Amino acid sequence: MVVVTDPWFTDVHETDPGRAETALAPPGSAGPFVRRRAESPFTLCVRRTVRGPLDAEVVRCTDDVRLRLERDPRHVVAVPLQGMLHVHYRGREIDVVAGGAAVLVPADEATVLVPAGSAVALVRVPGDVLCEDLEALLGRTVVRPLRAGVPVPAATAPDALGPLAPFLGDVPGPDSVLGNALTAEPLEEAILDGVLHAADEPAREALDATAPSWGPRTVRACLDLIETYPERPHTARTLADGAGLSVRALQDCWQRHRGRTPEEELGRVRLERAHRDLEELRRGEATVASVATAWGFRHEDFTARYEMRYGRSPEVTLGSPAFA
Template identity: 45%
Template sequence: MTTPTFADLHVTDVGRVDAQLPPDVHLDHVPTAPFAFHTHRVTRGPLAVEQTHATDGIRLRLPDRPSYQFGVPVRGPLHADHRGEELDLGPGDAAVFSPWPETTVVTGDRFDLMVVDVGSAALEDMLEALLGRAVPRPLRLPTSMAVGTAVGRMWADMVRLVADTTADTAAVLTNPMSAEPLQDTLLVRLLLATDHAHRDALDERVPTFGPRAVRRCVDYIEDHPERPLTLAGLAADAGLSIRALEGCWLRHREVRPGHDVGRVRLGRAHRDLQFHRPGETTVTAVARSWGFRPQPFVAAYGMRFGHPPGQTLRGPVFA
């Protein structure tokens, strides 16, 4: 079980900038007050998301390691030097850095930048799980990708969700029931947003099979809703690719697998709310224990049961 780590750094003292900034970050010029540098980093298994914003431009060195790294400018320009190629990008595009070569990123003043680090094996394994076949490694990715397209925005929004500093996000990332599917979805959306030799294959139709594999997966979900149920895991157990399993699910149940996972977990949350008395737990605690964010949980619960979850917790006298 992977436990996430969270790290924050906030520097405002101009006189101590050199001593307080990370060793891989250098200012492009001598700072003057008011100065501010803030970075928030979330690391979980093969995935790391770091969001940094500052009043002054920086020169950031990304280490050479076996991971794909993505520089996403949220505000201000980004200049990068990677494998001898220079890139100049702004919001709406992301720089793509392949494994191993050391990379230098330079920002302008008053910038906001997200850097996403994805272990190469994790991304390549996910592509193979989607396709149901082996692919050459490492993947040959272009040096930039558009995040202004529909699928690019979906990926970037998920990255922002991971980088969010609220308690809800921390709870989602700490609970494997919600963190594992979130991580897998981020990898899938990344593979759909960027160009590579197998991109067209992800849009091709896949053959679907009889309902037996789907029925077996639904039984497993019913029996083990507390486990980190991911599409990749369910597909591997069924002996199918992710795309084939999803196609079978849509054909035989007319919903996606995530719908059944949410349905079963919502039922378990309902049972927990019935079991506990007021003061023994809260709606938020129950929602998070089953991998839900509190606000979407309240909305989904109301649609399913016809009344808010707090009413169930208070008991039938309030129905």
């Protein structure tokens, strides 16, 4: 298992409304303003994860919470995880339902109202990091800084920002998705790509344009690297860098010659390695969860994928007699 020391996690619960407004101000925010609905028990939960350039926090509350975001040089993505959000931004009022998102551009103030019982995720991404990701996708330089965009209508955001869900919904800690480089680094790229596809940016059309294709030899070289070193935190970006291609060119080439994505190929190889470990290890030496984590799988996803591939549960394989 790859050990990552970079992630930083906080998980705070506050039951005093007064202290919640003063002591639990999210980064880049003037602090939450809580509107009490009744004398019922109060709880405000703020979970924050920082890894590399990404800074994400999840806010849940039993009462209405208004978050005033101050001017911030980063792009801010507001995603309702439960319930809905009401965003006031640039004189516009926008309602965002679960499955949607609002991309708020730098240097502007915004107010996010989180109704009682709802949950919001706020993800902050530096503009220069988005530029680097866009250049890797296109294989060319882009004008910096990125042009300011507009809030993303809820109907257009789900496909682009869907990868945010496991990143934001995971419990903070070293065993989370962001505690393992095998899952964290590809997920970071997916989040950056999602923001770029969702934002109103001049290169948006270029991201949808047909990418130049290459022969199968390029794919074979990348596949050899994956099969030889599956324990490395490969991503579409690192594979493209190694092949001297843009990310989009590599992905299109891979799909053309292999009928699947590089990520799917990597998952296949790692599942085979996990299966081998389960056959070789005995109960007491490992658990299904530890093997899944070591190969970059979430436990629930691993079990379903394993059963589909091998026709039995991973627990059965781990408990089978050696040489049976």
